[in-house]
Amino acid sequence: MLTDIMKTTDGAVHTDDCDATSWPRFIPSSASDDKSLSPLDKACSLTALKHDESGRLSALARLDVLDTPPEEPFESIVALVQQVIRVPVCAISLVDKDRQWFKAKRGLAVAETAREVSFCTHTIKMTGPFIISDATKDPQFANNPLVTGGPKIRSYAGIPLTTADGYNVGSLCVIDTVTRTFSADEIAILVSFARLVVGELELRQIASADALTGALSRRAWFNLAEAEVLRAARYSRALSFFILDIDQFKAINDSFGHSAGDKVIKRVAQLAQMQLRRSDLFGRFGGEEFICALPETEAAYALKLAERIRMVISQERHDCLGGRNCTVSIGISNVAPGEMEIGPAFERADRALYQAKQAGRDRIQAAEPYTQKPSARLAT
Numbered sequence: 006m007l008t009d010i011m012k013t014t015d016g017a018v019h020t021d022d023c024d025a026t027s028w029p030r031f032i033p034s035s036a037s038d039d040k041s042l043s044p045l046d047k048a049c050s051l052t053a054l055k056h057d058e059s060g061r062l063s064a065l066a067r068l069d070v071l072d073t074p075p076e077e078p079f080e081s082i083v084a085l086v087q088q089v090i091r092v093p094v095c096a097i098s099l100v101d102k103d104r105q106w107f108k109a110k111r112g113l114a115v116a117e118t119a120r121e122v123s124f125c126t127h128t129i130k131m132t133g134p135f136i137i138s139d140a141t142k143d144p145q146f147a148n149n150p151l152v153t154g155g156p157k158i159r160s161y162a163g164i165p166l167t168t169a170d171g172y173n174v175g176s177l178c179v180i181d182t183v184t185r186t187f188s189a190d191e192i193a194i195l196v197s198f199a200r201l202v203v204g205e206l207e208l209r210q211i212a213s214a215d216a217l218t219g220a221l222s223r224r225a226w227f228n229l230a231e232a233e234v235l236r237a238a239r240y241s242r243a244l245s246f247f248i249l250d251i252d253q254f255k256a257i258n259d260s261f262g263h264s265a266g267d268k269v270i271k272r273v274a275q276l277a278q279m280q281l282r283r284s285d286l287f288g289r290f291g292g293e294e295f296i297c298a299l300p301e302t303e304a305a306y307a308l309k310l311a312e313r314i315r316m317v318i319s320q321e322r323h324d325c326l327g328g329r330n331c332t333v334s335i336g337i338s339n340v341a342p343g344e345m346e347i348g349p350a351f352e353r354a355d356r357a358l359y360q361a362k363q364a365g366r367d368r369i370q371a372a373e374p375y376t377q378k379p380s381a382r383l384a385t
Contacts, residue, residue: 057172061129062102064172068206069223069291071099071106073216074267078205079109086179086198087111090191094156094180097166097202098125105175112180113156122150124180128163129173134192137161139184160185162192164199169207177202215289217267218274226288227347230298233286234347237300237340244300244340245307246350248358249277249314251293252332252366265325266293273318273333280314296351304339304371311335311369319367334361338372 065071079097087095094112098105105123107116120126124146128135140146140158152158163178177199179187213225221229230246237244251257251273258266270293277295278287286298299307319332336358340350353372361370 061172061174064168064170065099065101065174068099068168068174068210070108070206070209071101072263072292073108075109076209076216078208079202082177082198082201082205083109083111086177086195089194090179090187092179092181094182096178096180097175098123098163098178099166099175100126100129100173108175118151124149124151124158124161125163125176125178128165128176128178131165131173133165134195135161135163135165135176136187136192138186141184156180157182159183160187162187162195164192164195166199166203166206168203174206218271218289220274220278220295221286221288223288223290226286226290226296226298229286230288230296230347233298233300234340234350235345238343238345241342242301243303244298244350245302245304245337246299246339246347246354247297247307247311247335247337248290248351248354249273249295249297249311249333249335250358250362252334252362254293254331257326257331261326265323268325269293269323269331272321272323273331276318276321277314280310280317296354302339304337307337307339308369308371311337315367315369332367334358334366335369336361336372337369 083095083097087093092112094110096110096113097108099108100120100123102120104117104120105125107113124135124137127145137143137146137158138160140149140152140161146152146158149158158180160181160183161178163176165173166175166177167173177195179195210222210224212222214220215222220226233244236242251269254266254269257269273293274287274289274295277297281287281297284300286300288296290296299310302310315333315335319330322328322330336354336356338350338353338357344350350372357370357372361368364370
């Protein structure tokens with residue numbers, strides 16, 4: 006049996022279970038669907054994924070969920086788990102490059118912690134549950150600040166949240182402030198709830214609307230924009246794009262807080278959409294960045310429209326910023342004749358946006374001549 010079990014001084018068990026028959030949900034679909042693979046082959050596939058940190062972070066980014074507002078499905082799950090398992094703390098933790106961020110939580114006052122001190126960063130290295138019965142007697146955690154200080158973790162159980170392509174993007178975890186041995190039934194319950202979390206993440210990913218702004222979600226926008234590119238090519242119609250980015254947004258968050266930042270993002274989206282036609286496709290690309298497809302639109306009109314959007318946004322005063330305004334930079338490109346995919350036009354608009362930023366921000370920049378250079382930012 007392919008099992009790596011490490012016991013601490015108090016008998017707690019860290020289980021990195023590579024038996025493909027024990028935790029079928031945590032086998033990548035590409036491996037589990039292949040009937041020709043043996044349990045050994047499947048376990049080796051899982052082990053390889055555990056060491057692909059770049060791929061794991063890309064999988065997390067594709068979910069487009071970090072730093073999003075609370076959402077009812079996830080809040081309901083942690084509330085139920087807390088009641089059923091009878092623990093003071095439950096959280097859905099998403100493990101980013103340098104932090105763990107909580108999509109939903111009960112019993113925790115913070116929204117995130119440093120990754121280096123998190124228990125969940127160990128969970129994502131597993132292919133099954135990660136259990137600590139007494140953290141004070143575990144050499145790996147006895148001096149951890151989350152054990153010696155708040156929230157004074159004594160026992161922990163975490164289940165990896167595994168995407169359809171096999172990456173562990175985070176964990177569903179429970180924490181107790183007393184030593185505790187989690188039963189097999191309790192672990193099975195956690196596994197079932199972890200499946201629900203993954204299901205909700207997948208549903209959220211394919212949802213058409215961005216939760217904060219009401220704009221199209223990134224995935225929905227790309228699906229619709231690709232169809233517009235094909236339509237423009239088939240019927241020789243004009244199609245333009247622009248990418249809009251709120252200038253110096255980090256300074257807004259740092260000076261006024263993330264709540265104010267969210268209000269600014271929402272209002273900027275509203276102001277931009279008020280200038281658009283119903284046929285235009287406006288989406289949130291991520292963070293403070295938006296993207297728009299303008300069917301039946303030549304570059305000259307797109308420039309005029311972008312300038313109107315820029316001006317309207319710059320004139321708006323925000324109460325959450327103490328009456329100050331904010332500005333945006335916009336990069337514009339049109340689809341060249343015969344282009345059958347969105348990549349080249351997106352890349353040109355992206356470079357134009359960069360040029361607008363470099364030129365001093367609060368301005369519009371039209372794209373450079375057409376080039377086939379691929380974009381590194383198109384992963385959806």
